[in-house]
Amino acid sequence: xxxxxxxxxxxxxxxxxxxxxxxxxxxxxxxxxxxxxxxxxxxxxxxxxxxxxxxxxxxxxxxxxxxxxxxxxxxxxxxxxxxxxxxxxxxxxxxxxxxxxxxxxxxxxxxxxxxxxxxxxxxxxxxxxxxxxxxxxxxxxxxxxxxxxxxxxxxxxxxxxxxxxxxxxxxxxxxxxxxxxxxxxxxxxxxxxxxxxxxxxxxxxxxxxxxxxxxxxxxxxxxxxxxxxxxxxxxxxxxxxxxxxxxxxxxxxxxxxxxxxxxxxxxxxxxxxxxxxxxxxxxxxxxxxxxxxxxxxxxxxxxxxxxxxxxxxxxxxxxxxxxxxxxxxxxxxxxxxxxxxxxxxxxxxxxxxxxxxxxxxxxxxxxxxxxxxxxxxxxxxxxxxxxxxxxxxxxxxxxxxxxxxxxxxxxxxxxxxxxxxxxxxxxxxxxxxxxxxxxxxxxxxxxxxxxxxxxxxxxxxxxxxxxxxxxxxxxxxxxxxxxxxxxxxxxxxxxxxx
Numbered sequence: 001x002x003x004x005x006x007x008x009x010x011x012x013x014x015x016x017x018x019x020x021x022x023x024x025x026x027x028x029x030x031x032x033x034x035x036x037x038x039x040x041x042x043x044x045x046x047x048x049x050x051x052x053x054x055x056x057x058x059x060x061x062x063x064x065x066x067x068x069x070x071x072x073x074x075x076x077x078x079x080x081x082x083x084x085x086x087x088x089x090x091x092x093x094x095x096x097x098x099x100x101x102x103x104x105x106x107x108x109x110x111x112x113x114x115x116x117x118x119x120x121x122x123x124x125x126x127x128x129x130x131x132x133x134x135x136x137x138x139x140x141x142x143x144x145x146x147x148x149x150x151x152x153x154x155x156x157x158x159x160x161x162x163x164x165x166x167x168x169x170x171x172x173x174x175x176x177x178x179x180x181x182x183x184x185x186x187x188x189x190x191x192x193x194x195x196x197x198x199x200x201x202x203x204x205x206x207x208x209x210x211x212x213x214x215x216x217x218x219x220x221x222x223x224x225x226x227x228x229x230x231x232x233x234x235x236x237x238x239x240x241x242x243x244x245x246x247x248x249x250x251x252x253x254x255x256x257x258x259x260x261x262x263x264x265x266x267x268x269x270x271x272x273x274x275x276x277x278x279x280x281x282x283x284x285x286x287x288x289x290x291x292x293x294x295x296x297x298x299x300x301x302x303x304x305x306x307x308x309x310x311x312x313x314x315x316x317x318x319x320x321x322x323x324x325x326x327x328x329x330x331x332x333x334x335x336x337x338x339x340x341x342x343x344x345x346x347x348x349x350x351x352x353x354x355x356x357x358x359x360x361x362x363x364x365x366x367x368x369x370x371x372x373x374x375x376x377x378x379x380x381x382x383x384x385x386x387x388x389x390x391x392x393x394x395x396x397x398x399x400x401x402x403x404x405x406x407x408x409x410x411x412x413x414x415x416x417x418x419x420x421x422x423x424x425x426x427x428x429x430x431x432x433x434x435x436x437x438x439x440x441x442x443x444x445x446x447x448x449x450x451x452x453x454x455x456x457x458x459x460x461x462x463x464x465x466x467x468x469x470x471x472x473x474x475x476x477x478x479x480x481x482x483x484x485x486x487x488x489x490x491x492x493x494x495x496x497x498x
Contacts (some may be wrong), residue, residue: 004071005031005104006040008060010081018077020045023106027075030106039071045174057083061092064099072100078107098413150178150233150261157228158214159183159190159265181228181262186212190222191265194229198266198273223278224249226271231264232257252279295328295453300463308465320467322494327472330494331463334474335456336441338488340434344476349433364415371408374401470494 009023020043031038040063044056063069074096076082082092096103156162160181169176189210196206203219214222227234235256237249252275294310301307308315308322315322338344378401381394388394444452458477465472473491 002035002037003073004039005034005036005073005075006042006060006071007031007038007075008056008081009041009043009077010054010056011045023077023081026077026106030075030104034073034104036073036075038075061095064095064101073102073104075104075106078105094413098409150180156181156184157225158218158222159187159229160262183263183265187265190229193219194222194226194266194274195270197223198270198277200277223274226266226274227257229265230268230271231262232259232268233261294324295449295456296324296331296463299456299460300327300465303464303466315465317467322465322470326494327465330472330492331456331460331474332444332452334472334488334492335459336444338474338476339437339441339459345430345434345437348437349430364412364419367408367412367415371405371412374405374408377401378405 007024007027009020009027011018011020011023024041024043028038042056042060044054060074093103150165151162161184162179163182164177164179167176167178189212193203193206193210193212197203203223204216207214207219212219222229224237225234237255239248239250294315296315297310298307300315302317306317308317310316310324311321313324315324315327378398381398381401384394444455461475461477463472463474471491471493474488476487
């Protein structure tokens, strides 16, 4: 009798991604070639793969564990449909393996088990990088909406309302709409308040006079969005979570402004007067550059072990200093060169092979024997239950044994995974490592500053910079067979501006 299977499809906000309907068509064709009967389908339309909190995916996870579940295989288009975060994909695979459920991908080649470990790791790494790139493409799409005069998301500013516009397009069976702004009944009050603020009137008193019941922080926000009230669509004003701590708003040079996209409540001159006053106040307050703003914080040392510290846009030690942007650019340039070098490829290959040698299998055999012993004891006690008038103690002992068996099963699964990965890494070749490092060097340019800082912290042990000669070298967190820390072979020398 043919096995039963379920489908899982996910479309993302990345518009170049394949649609749910196209995924479904491909997976049904795959089911036919595998002699599988599709009896269940789970889908998430326009959902991010970065987190597991998706309705369709959550329903799939719940029904995985149902005793009434009849299907024993899940068909998925590719690895990124599960999730673009490794821990999500790994947890899902682990759960399916425990329950005896096969995961079959339409767009992943089938290879031997050892090669599969390497392939899974590479594909999941690519999925995670693609997630970052998809975010950048999503931001670019929002910016294009702004250029066309549409809202880039969010609620209407106070004094306006959103008007939906049908684009005539259909995505995943749903009509695509965009929105623009038009004044509402509060528009005249907001216009009068902003005009008063432009000439320096007290904001709280003016709001009370006009009957505007808003908190002080909300009134301040109205001023910063003055260009919106002058009829312009403004985007990229607020900083994202990745820039937390650097201030709420980006510099005005980073704002994306499309002029004359909707009805204005104030003139452009009024808006500019408000912003000039706000920016003057901001400039008058002394600002500090925090240590977290420095990409190489805690990494830069002199040859004799003194630390360079970030200060006022520079790295400093004693009386010497160097512009932080220049040093960071030089280091990133050198890293991109070093991780493609023959020395790095050879060292990483050697390290992987040496650190992940397969064990002798004794622990795995011992755990398997212990499990067999527990199963035999469970069978024996179960047989005695029918003869017992008071089975309570026996049932408690059975519960203890079942708990022991569950713990052994978890450890066995972990040992089997470790053994399989160890064998795979022991078989890694230089060409495999070179391809991965080449991709890593290319992807560095797509990372935002926070992700780049995490990457640098993982890869670099320290940067040695001589304050007298400005000669530098990078020591990586990878030791060669000699025990010496791998360093940039030729070093680097950033241009110095005193």
